[in-house]
Amino acid sequence: MTSNRPIINDRARGHPELDIVRRHCRFLRESQWWSAADLRDYQWRHIKRVYAHVLRHVPLYQDLYEGRSSHLNNWDEFLDLPVLTKDRLMESDGGCHSQRLPPGHHALPVIHTSGSTGQKMEVHPTSVTEQFRAALSIREFEWHGVRPEGSAMVIRALITPDEPNYEALMEGVRAPSWASGYVAGLVNTGPGYFMDVGADVQRQVKFLDAVRPEYLMSNASNLVEMAELWTEDRRSRSRLKLIRTLAETLYDDYRKRIEEAFGVPVYDAYSSAELNSIASECAGCEGLHVQDENVLLEVLREDGTPCEPGEVGRAVLTGLHHYGTPFIRYELGDMVESAEPCSCGRGLALLRHVHGRTFTMIQRPNGSPVLSSALFHVLNELRGLRGVQVRQHGPERFEALVVCSGADAADLSKKIVQAFRGVLWPEVEVEVRVVEALQRSAGGKLERFVRL
Ligand SMILES: [Zn+2]
The missing domain is CATH 3.40.50.12780 (ANL, N-terminal domain)
Structure with missing residues (x-):
C-alpha cells in the first residue's frame, strides 16, 4: 500500500x-x-x-x-x-x-x-x-500512495453565512485543482470539488455520487452521516480509492462504519x-x-x-x-x-x-472513574441510533441528544437510558432528547462529549 x-x-x-x-x-x-x-x-x-x-x-x-x-x-x-x-x-x-x-x-x-x-x-x-506544511502534506500523500492527478472532493468548514460564496459552497463547487498554495505549484493535480460541511448531508451524498472523485476528505462525524446514505447502488458507481479524515477524532467505530459503507480504506491525520x-x-x-x-x-x-x-x-x-x-x-x-x-x-x-478532547473521565458517585469512551462503545451498538451527543450538566446529570434512523424513538430512548445505567451507575440521571440533527460548532466540528 x-x-x-x-x-x-x-x-x-x-x-x-x-x-x-x-x-x-x-x-x-x-x-x-x-x-x-x-x-x-x-x-x-x-x-x-x-x-x-x-x-x-x-x-x-x-x-x-x-x-x-x-x-x-x-x-x-x-x-x-x-x-x-x-x-x-x-x-x-x-x-x-x-x-x-x-x-x-x-x-x-x-x-x-x-x-x-x-x-x-x-x-x-x-x-x-x-x-x-506543504512539504509535510506531500510526504503524507506519498505515504498513502495518493495519485495527485486523481480528482478529490473536500467537505469541510469553509465558510460563514456572511461570505459572498456561501450559496455556491452549500451547493458544491467545481475547480480545476483540489490543491492550493505551494502544493498546487509542486504536484500535478486533478480536479477538485468543494462543499461546506454545514451543507445538507443528502446534498453532499448526491454531489459525491455525481462527480465521482477518487479521493474524499471530510470530518469523521460527517463521513459517518454520509455513510448512512451511501447505498449499494451508489457504491457500485463510485471510483473512490481512499478517504482521509480531518478536524475531528477518528474513533474506531467511526472508521469501521465509514470503511464498511464506502468499501475503501480511511486514514486519519492530526x-x-x-x-x-x-x-x-x-x-x-x-x-x-x-x-x-x-x-x-x-x-x-x-x-x-x-x-x-x-x-x-x-x-x-x-x-x-x-x-x-x-x-x-x-x-x-x-x-x-x-x-x-x-x-x-x-x-x-x-x-x-x-x-x-472527548477522552474524558467520568467520576462515579462512589469515586471510581469510568471513561466516556466506554459509554460510546455501548451506545454505538444500538440499532437505529444514527448520531449521539452526550452533554454532562453536573457531576451526576447527563443529557443525550440523539438522531434516530427508522427506529422507534421511545424504545431507543429506553435502551439509551439502560446503557447509561449499565456503564456509569444505576441511578444516573439522564434525559434523552430526540433531535433532527446534531449541531456542529463554528469550526464544523461535532463533539461527542461536551461538559457544560
Ligand atoms: Zn510506520
Missing part, C-alpha cells in the same frame, strides 16, 4: 519559494528514516533557536521565563519550562506574537483557530510554516491551526507518525511526567519553525496515546490514537 514514488513535478524550477519547498520535500523523504536519536538532535537544534528568539522578541515568554537563562543548555532545562496553557496564551492579549521575524521568514495573513473550545485565537503564520501538521497515519501499521521535523510532541501525565508507550496523556507541543506565533511546551487540550516505535522502520515517534 505504501508508495514512495516522489510526486513533485519539475515545473516552475527557479521559483525561489517553490524551490525551498522542493528542498523540504527531499529532506523529509530522508529524515523520516533517521534514528529517533538523530531526530532528537535535529529538534534540539531548533528548540534552542526558538527559545533564544522568544526571549528577545515575544513579550509573553519574556514574562513566563523571567529569571531563566538566555539560552538553553540541556534537555533538563527545557523540560523544566512551564507548560503553556491556552488560557495563559489568550490572556497575553497579543503578547504571544513575535515583534520581529528572523531573516527568511515572511509574515502571512493572520488566521483564527476554529474555537471549538469556545476560545478563538489569533495565529501568525509565516512563509516558513507554510512551506513546511493537525491544529496553531502548529499545522502534528501526526499522520502510517500506511503500513497501526498508528500515527508524529511529524517530528515540524513539532516536538510530549505526552504527559497529569503530574507532568512523561507517559510510557500505551499510556494516554496530554499532548504538549513545541513548534520547531513557528516564529510568527511561537509555541513552546504548549498544551493543545487533546489526549493522545503514545506507542512503541513503528515496525515500518521510520524513526518518527508513533501515536496509537488521538483521543481528542
Whole structure:
C-alpha cells in the first residue's frame, strides 16, 4: 500500500519559494528514516533557536521565563519550562506574537483557530510554516500512495453565512485543482470539488455520487452521516480509492462504519491551526507518525511526567519553525496515546490514537472513574441510533441528544437510558432528547462529549 514514488513535478524550477519547498520535500523523504536519536538532535537544534528568539522578541515568554537563562543548555532545562496553557496564551492579549521575524521568514495573513473550545485565537503564520506544511502534506500523500492527478472532493468548514460564496459552497463547487498554495505549484493535480460541511448531508451524498472523485476528505462525524446514505447502488458507481479524515477524532467505530459503507480504506491525520501538521497515519501499521521535523510532541501525565508507550496523556507541543506565533511546551487540550516505535522502520515517534478532547473521565458517585469512551462503545451498538451527543450538566446529570434512523424513538430512548445505567451507575440521571440533527460548532466540528 505504501508508495514512495516522489510526486513533485519539475515545473516552475527557479521559483525561489517553490524551490525551498522542493528542498523540504527531499529532506523529509530522508529524515523520516533517521534514528529517533538523530531526530532528537535535529529538534534540539531548533528548540534552542526558538527559545533564544522568544526571549528577545515575544513579550509573553519574556514574562513566563523571567529569571531563566538566555539560552538553553540541556534537555533538563527545557523540560523544566512551564507548560503553556491556552488560557495563559489568550490572556497575553497579543503578547504571544513575535515583534520581529528572523531573516527568511515572511509574515502571512493572520488566521483564527476554529474555537471549538469556545476560545478563538489569533495565529501568525509565516512563509516558513507554510512551506513546511506543504512539504509535510506531500510526504503524507506519498505515504498513502495518493495519485495527485486523481480528482478529490473536500467537505469541510469553509465558510460563514456572511461570505459572498456561501450559496455556491452549500451547493458544491467545481475547480480545476483540489490543491492550493505551494502544493498546487509542486504536484500535478486533478480536479477538485468543494462543499461546506454545514451543507445538507443528502446534498453532499448526491454531489459525491455525481462527480465521482477518487479521493474524499471530510470530518469523521460527517463521513459517518454520509455513510448512512451511501447505498449499494451508489457504491457500485463510485471510483473512490481512499478517504482521509480531518478536524475531528477518528474513533474506531467511526472508521469501521465509514470503511464498511464506502468499501475503501480511511486514514486519519492530526493537525491544529496553531502548529499545522502534528501526526499522520502510517500506511503500513497501526498508528500515527508524529511529524517530528515540524513539532516536538510530549505526552504527559497529569503530574507532568512523561507517559510510557500505551499510556494516554496530554499532548504538549513545541513548534520547531513557528516564529510568527511561537509555541513552546504548549498544551493543545487533546489526549493522545503514545506507542512503541513503528515496525515500518521510520524513526518518527508513533501515536496509537488521538483521543481528542472527548477522552474524558467520568467520576462515579462512589469515586471510581469510568471513561466516556466506554459509554460510546455501548451506545454505538444500538440499532437505529444514527448520531449521539452526550452533554454532562453536573457531576451526576447527563443529557443525550440523539438522531434516530427508522427506529422507534421511545424504545431507543429506553435502551439509551439502560446503557447509561449499565456503564456509569444505576441511578444516573439522564434525559434523552430526540433531535433532527446534531449541531456542529463554528469550526464544523461535532463533539461527542461536551461538559457544560
Ligand atoms: Zn510506520
